[in-house]
Amino acid sequence: MEFGTLSIGDVTRDPVSGELVSEHERIHALTRIAVHAEEAGFDVFAMGEHHNPPYISSADSTLLAYIAARTSRITLSTGTTLITTNDPVKIAEDFATLQHLSDGRVDLMLGRGNTPMVYPWFGYDYVDSLGLTVEHYDLLRRLWREEDLDWSGRYRAPLRQFTSVPRPLGGIPPFVWHGSISSPEIAEQAARYGDGFFVNNNFAPMEHYARSVALYRERFAAHGHGRPEDGIVGAGGGIWVRPRSQDAIDEYRPYFRAHPIHARSGLTLEEEVAQTGLTVGSPAQVIEKVLTFPQHFGPLRRVLFGFDFGGIPEAKIHDVIDLVGSDVLPVLRRELASGE
Template sequence: MKFALFSLVAHYGGGSQHERLRRVIDEAVFAEELGFDAYGVGERHGEPFLSSAPPVLLAAVAERTARVRLLTTLTVISVLDPVRVAEDYATVDQLSGGRLELMIGKGNDPRHFPLFGLEEARQWEYQEEKFELLRRLWYEEEVTWSGRFRPPLDAVTTQPRPFTARPRIWHGSASSTESTELAAKWGDPLFTANGFHPKRKYAELIDHYRRRWVDYGRDPADALVGSGAGGLYVAKTSQEAVDGFRPHFEALVKTPAYQHNRSEFTTLEEKIAGGSALVGSPQQVIDKIADYHASFGHQVQAVSVDGLGAGEARDVLELFAAEVMPVVRRELPSAVWG
């Protein structure tokens, strides 16, 4: 298993916006020091998140790190111009020496559609067309193209080019087979959000991806899956972890994102018992990752400490890196990222 730390840059108060944004850079440096394989920045366009410009944050992270891979978790391609996305993230890829991997999706917050003057009902159409154009812009030169949602292109080669010939593009998946179909069609890896609902919902989407992967004539061994988790809080004892995570959970359930997703879990105890929250002692967290791996077969595990105070987050990450990551790496080997 490989491990990624990511942030949506949630800001619930307790400091200035300047301090919260600077913490992203410090957190990425700390993740590299702890041995995480990747650091990701998501994209949101509304409170309580400050992650409206992930290319800017990732460029700053690139300058402060040397090894860790840089992810977008995820790029809301449905509301963006693929030309601008191709240019912005190729620039980050060049600055980082080829460490960038893109994750695309329609996004998980309906507020961004009216903000960008778009129709929420057409979100899947936006996603498919814009992704397919982005793919061509990154993997081809002199692209001639026409579609429904932006002006046509005539022999366009975006600049700069990506550092590597074909940077990996992941597809975020949370709620629909539209995303799993698109990933399988193009032979791209899948990243399940695995945040708000019971395991079976996300397992069904992953199973659909793997079936369609084979239907398109591909070797099932080549299908690549990553997974998020519904929170992280590891402590020496289970009770310490539950007590520590509870204030974060109580703040989370009040957010528009949590309410929009209509999670079945209304209490922390329900979320820990029936969901993907990695809350408990090191052994309990190891066991839960292994249990989800048995259903998902994922090779990358992403976690986030958004919502925790800076010192508290460092303590959680240190314990996770020291007592969870080595065991899971040994027991669940991964071929991704070397």
């Protein structure tokens, strides 16, 4: 079981102080957060890709390479890389390079993206998102596994005798997770290839995501990769933690309202905590909530915590990293190991 932190890289005005940090400061803050997460015992640092305000996370492989030079143990991941609007050749090249720079400490999560306006910026149409996902991922897999490749498809210029360089480290491509909110086609794609399947587990009831996981597990077994329970599943979970529960709730509420996605959900903080993977409270409450995840999703390989958004000051984020590292992660590892 791996535990990590997931950032979406938003630049949001602090609703309490009114401060808005610069893009320069936010980018460097993400590096400091990743380094601290490794020091505190987290296993993964994941960075989402966006190309529209209020986000600055448009070049995830570049940022992760910078972090790789300042860390030694933590796995560097994406959450997600847009398989639809990115050229599979560039993904293959960028992440094989990152693999070499980090000595193999890299994987990536692929997703369609949930911002239709981005597609035309890269020459695509959102109505083709599923077709792009399937075709681009098939090409990406082949680029990492084949040399002198001949390929043609619907959405990209043909390749003739093409070899992507550098080749994957040791001939083994980075591990791939497929991130999904609801599309059964993505669960099927992940299951077909025996890849990982990651559910956001925020912004909707856990039962919603559980249905996608159940489909993935069923298809994982049908494709001959093992038993349903052998499927490689990860889940997200937003958290905000303070030693006292009420302090966490009072502090987090204005940031919840300022969050670029929570603010559009129409749910109150209490409703989201009750229905979704979000936990706001004490370390014991976070532990209790995460220990329920396997009841919804079965055995998990990875849990990513999101708490770096909505204009929350960096100093408070570092406080949460320390508290989770000292009071949450050791208990979760012990309890989940004892239940295996």
